[in-house]
Amino acid sequence: MELAKLDPAAWDNCHFGNLIGNSLPMQDVYKLIKKVAKTDTPVLIRGEVGTGKELVARSIHKLSKRQKAHFVTLNCTALTEDLLESELFGYTAGALKQDPSGAKKGILEAANHGTIFIEGIENISINLQNKILRFLQTGEFYKLGSKTSTKADVRLLVATNGNLLHKVKQGTFRPELFYRLNVISISVPPLRDRKDDISLLARHFLVKVNKKLGKKVIGISEEAMDALIRADWPGNVRELKNVIERAVILTEGRKIELSDLPRNIRNLAKGATGWPYTQGMSLKEAIYNYEEKLILQAMKESHWVQARAAKVLGLKRSTLNEMIKRHNLSSKVKNAGKYV
Template structure:
């Protein structure tokens, strides 16, 4: 190539082009590559001796230089993807002699990394917006403790909440029964929140955590000097603190028989005596009690007073365990994924189908509380927005390992039958979790949408109704 002279100092043109930070390619009128600088080698990983003299289309079928060669019109500063993995800003200019096109020179500036960073930044912005949106939704939901805060989809829970709403309007005593972790406290708070007493105190007494010797003073308070160590001014009990509002007696089945008698008198007379006191204290309160025990059986065994049971059980609400309402599991998982994504500032992009399958089919002996804790664990352990089956607690994985062993003892199936059944179940569950949105279901399963359609057709899967 010709040299360039700057006041007596001569620099070969090729040396200049080799030091330019852009990839430069020159093709002739026959589409052959006649120049390929070192930056082009780095940019595309193609050595000069491999491409020189060859048709540019063999390496870059959609090269802009080919279009410029045909039209004779320059293309400048256009974002282009010459091939997979490369993003460049390209200027492709025809080399003319009169009206004859002799060739084309292309100058490619690599923006692959800049593009990746831009996409990552945009993705991060989207994630932040998503987390902010979910956080606002959570805050709005936490402003009160009404029935809207109870997450469910099942008919059983709908009917139960319908009954609880009606009860909330009255002043009747309520007995909430259900296994540990089903959300008895949520129901109690919701009943208070939707009652005429909503602006008054909601006072909780955990009967299982207070020693028997202190339970009476905790409930009814004590007068000055009632016992050694008592405060000089005395102390009001939970009954007085709940004046005008609701007293929630949690784990009422743990209350000693002697204390049950005193509680019954206080509920029937709407008055009580402080420990060491001689004057009755009148109260206006509503009582909600909860237990995970079978009070009917305890009455038969003489461990719970029958008269107190009927005094508390004016209206009975029995919360079904999670295993009896499996349609609630997907919506609960989704709810807690959002909650803990916000708390941990993470966005979950993918859940391994095997993990989804196990969560949807696990019996959840600890009910909603266990599910909530498991989802928190999954969000914390998730890496790069991905939740895997290995992130599930050992207790859940062991359950399915033991279940698999038991099934194998009963019968052996062909491998393709087992795979087909597993795929069918995973797809059905993904559709349930996404409300039959096939695009989201495919994303959740980590497969293309076309593959999902094919699988649904071949496995004869329709959209689930619940």
């Protein structure tokens, strides 16, 4: 597949700001982004890792009346509890052990009139949940070490890839905060549920990676694209981006070929090695082999006594005997039996 040059009108339908994709599930996401951008309520952005939750948050910010102010991110999986709190709320001189004489503004203050994007909200402690809840209710917060409150006008966008409702039921996430954050939620679909977007995304990353690495890889072979579309993408768009970058580095030609893809994806190509679960065999062959394996296993565990193995497998002894003959296992079974 050559890297088709899309005309500008066609390109308009394939992306929404920096978000690439025109599959139906993504179009629903774009519609929601447009709607929520007009409001000031918090938004809960759900989705597996690498689905583009941060890009969704950035789009909301860019379309909102806060677009000229800052967009600041806070990743709750990367920082310890103390650091998270000081990053978010800031601290007064002497309040932080690591910085005894300094004072610092938190991102709530730094992003005043703007948007804060909190990633991995499911990881924060009840203590911090309480403080965020208080901020949402009053628009005020306390810096570490301060007895007077500070005001900030900030919109909260929050991402989670965990099951927050489960945490609420478990008692590790405050229901009041959950309901406040969950007034509007956007679910970003995993890549395997929008396979229509894969070729568009792959070509988009190819152009970007070429630029970044100064390479001139102009396309993706049909077999390689076919395998990319068949893949399951547990790491979603981020994983696809990495696979394209790796392929551009590895390829010796002008096109990404099947051999430039990681083995697990390469194995999915049509006609290459067949479907991985049947290891290239037809379903009939695969079932036949599996049957043989189970018979041998049952026989071994029954110390090669056919009557016992038949019972384990829920078969009549005569049926098992027929199967053993059909699989040409008679001598194998007899010989193994000798050594029990």
